[in-house]
Amino acid sequence: METQATINYSRIAEAIDYIKENFRSQPRMDEIAEKIHLSPSHFKRLFTEWAGTSPKRFLQYTSVEHAKKILKDEQATLFDTAFETGLSSTSRLHDMFINIEGMTPAEYKNGGKNLAINYSFAESPFGSLIVAATEKGVCYMAFEDDEGKALDHLTAKFPNAVFRRKLDLLQQNALFIFQSDWSKLGEIKLHLKGTDFQLKVWESLLKIPMGKLSTYGNIAGQIGKPKASRAVGTAIGSNPVAFLIPCHRVIQSSGAFGGYIWGTTRKTAIIGWEGAKNYASF
Template identity: 35%
Template sequence: MRSTTNSARTHTVVDSPYGPLTLVATDGVLSGLYMTGQRHRPAEECFGERVAVTEEPFPEVARQLSAYFAGELTAFDLPLHLEGTEFQRSVWDQLVRIPYGETWSYGELAGRLGKPNASRAVGLANGKNPVGIIVPCHRVIGASGGMTGYGGGLDRKVRLLAFESGVQVRVLS
């Protein structure tokens, strides 16, 4: 894990169908994607200087997010700087293997890590994913197929899963 004590951080904000997304870069590499009101969202002062979306690496991130939200992109291809424990990073590495439009249970994810009894630990690591949507933690559901926690809120999780499966969801205000 790379230390960020002396690392340069910048951030920008882009619009999305799920509200504003704060994109954070560490040393020019995407290290965070946070939704408004997201659980485990770091304090704003941790994001570094706010810059225009035209500053690297944000143009390509914004382009790929736009293509994803338009239904034209099903897998992101971006360098990422993910800070976390070895176990968290192993969970996040598995998340990007969940195919677009599909879901895995926490137990299935734990099994793929070779730790079949670690469903709760997998859930905790999943919840601390710093790059939501791009590292698709929304694709993990409960063993019964039910919607369980999501750092961005269950309403967003349901909408993201519906979007990826091609189902229209009406949002009540």
């Protein structure tokens, strides 16, 4: 016998499939709701609970992902991309990219062209790392012992940017986080791009005090998506700035530390180090 949860899951799965198959026609929310035999308000509430985002937002994500594939074709124009994505104008494409990707379609197509990025390598209590910054703030920081691999990962993030190996003030201020003197922490600036959901998750991580821990469920609740723990975990796994955005402070509800982009051993060491620092400050 089917439970209500099973029925709800089947309905949302059907809605997701419908959006993926019909996004080029940019279906209205009431149209999708009708397909799965729900009222628009009930559909929106149920979809948000199960998918961690609204159906309108999911349609936008799907549309942007398709547009990104088209834009990678050097011959594709913005008009062609908008048309193939089912959008009525390039202005709608522009607004959607700004909202979802934090950049214009042209900037995405250029892959960071004309973006100047300074980078340097440093040592931390948890191994070697690379830190990089634009003129607006730190855009990337990652633990990596091999400098060649570290630079490869950075350039893959911004394939057409101009890179210069130079330690600037933005990077220096960021590296103060590993020191006992925390007076420079207020001067750290970040320059990030991500979906609205990712940015909300990363912002929530910044609110976890040093030496304290949170869970994926708690983060989901704080951003108003209590059933989106799995989506929160995915956003945390996409964190481009190690340590400064403290994804290491998020653990499983069971108390297990869980995974970490830069290694579970390192995560354990960081949590212990921060706990000792926090204890010593009392």
